[in-house]
Amino acid sequence: MMANLNVKRQVNVNNNDEFLKDILTGFSERQKRLPCKYFYDERGSHLFDEICKTEEYYHTRTELKILDDALPTIAGMIGPNADILEFGSGAGIKIRKLIDALETPRSYCPIDISEEILLHSSRKLKKHYPELLIHPIVADYLSPIDLHDTFATESEHRKLVFFPGSTISNFDLPEAIHFLKHIRSLLTAGDVLLIGVDLLKPEPILLAAYNDRTGVTAAFNRNILDRIAATYQTNLEPGLFCHRAIYNAEKHRIEMHLVSTCEQTVEVEGESFHFRKLESIHTENSYKFSLEGFRMMGMNAGFDQTAVFTDEESLFSVHYLTAH
Ligand SMILES: C[S@@+](CC[C@H](N)C(=O)[O-])C[C@H]1O[C@@H](n2cnc3c(N)ncnc32)[C@H](O)[C@@H]1O
Numbered sequence: 148m149m150a151n152l153n154v155k156r157q158v159n160v161n162n163n164d165e166f167l168k169d170i171l172t173g174f175s176e177r178q179k180r181l182p183c184k185y186f187y188d189e190r191g192s193h194l195f196d197e198i199c200k201t202e203e204y205y206h207t208r209t210e211l212k213i214l215d216d217a218l219p220t221i222a223g224m225i226g227p228n229a230d231i232l233e234f235g236s237g238a239g240i241k242i243r244k245l246i247d248a249l250e251t252p253r254s255y256c257p258i259d260i261s262e263e264i265l266l267h268s269s270r271k272l273k274k275h276y277p278e279l280l281i282h283p284i285v286a287d288y289l290s291p292i293d294l295h296d297t298f299a300t301e302s303e304h305r306k307l308v309f310f311p312g313s314t315i316s317n318f319d320l321p322e323a324i325h326f327l328k329h330i331r332s333l334l335t336a337g338d339v340l341l342i343g344v345d346l347l348k349p350e351p352i353l354l355a356a357y358n359d360r361t362g363v364t365a366a367f368n369r370n371i372l373d374r375i376a377a378t379y380q381t382n383l384e385p386g387l388f389c390h391r392a393i394y395n396a397e398k399h400r401i402e403m404h405l406v407s408t409c410e411q412t413v414e415v416e417g418e419s420f421h422f423r424k425l426e427s428i429h430t431e432n433s434y435k436f437s438l439e440g441f442r443m444m445g446m447n448a449g450f451d452q453t454a455v456f457t458d459e460e461s462l463f464s465v466h467y468l469t470a471h
């Protein structure tokens with residue numbers, strides 16, 4: 148089944164000591180916080196896929212529609228034999244559209260922290276595209292990843308980094324520029340970054356998207372606490388926290404929080420943390436951009452905006468950025 152699939156794992160990825168360190172540090176801050184990468188274990192990835200199907204979550208269906216419309220043009224611009232790298236590949240739905248549109252893509256290197264979904268989607272892809280070289284890497288893309296033999300900078304083929312889903316929105320702005328610069332360092336002039344970016348829009352649309360009626364976003368948010376409760380010695384009761392998503396208009400971002408429904412003391416591996424009633428743990432940011440704002444960010448990181456594609460309502464955008 149895994150024939151021809153050479154899976155690499157970053158040293159220390161999904162390491163429980165690092166998770167514990169991040170919990171203890173995050174719970175000690177004045178605004179308690181947890182890094183959003185910990186949403187994504189097998190269950191979290193499954194819940195994220197469910198979010199993508201909700202009526203309110205416009206991102207996925209809009210980006211898919213933009214890709215459907217723009218991919219013939221994009222494929223013509225990229226040309227044949229591309230080597231593709233995708234950060235946060237998840238269920239691998241969007242990459243199929245890209246592979247189908249491109250002329251004889253040569254290789255595909257999906258990177259994700261969520262091992263089960265990465266392996267599952269890579270196996271399915273290999274079955275569907277037996278000729279494509281697939282190099283899955285289980286890794287935290289916030290730490291250095293060895294791309295030797297998978298997405299080598301010295302390759303003579305056109306390189307394409309695919310980063311859909313507006314995952315870039317989860318980075319604070321300086322880190323987003325830093326990450327774009329890191330992507331630029333993997334490319335040579337003329338190579339391409341194809342990136343999905345969520346746009347500024349009226350607040351009610353945003354609030355609805357992160358507070359869906361079925362409650363799946365709430366379950367996704369709380370999954371981070373479920374993980375803590377399942378992994379460590381703790382009295383943490385995820386049911387004593389509720390989901391809250393707000394729009395921070397000053398910072399142009401949705402913030403997800405888990406709010407303590409009562410005054411409580413949570414112990415994790417022998418360390419105690421006091422929560423006031425209604426005190427929150429900040430779990431995720433999702434920044435919203437203007438087209439011009441994101442173009443400037445790309446410029447700062449070493450990319451020219453060759454083309455940008457949006458939907459009729461300007462909800463979402465896909466940027467074709469060329470390394471300069
Ligand atoms: C918002 S989802 C987007 C999924 C998919 N790209 C899409 O467009 O629907 C973020 C993806 O990035 C992965 N991810 C989040 N943080 C990560 C990290 N630090 N390192 C590697 N993968 C990460 C998650 O497992 C998830 O698959």
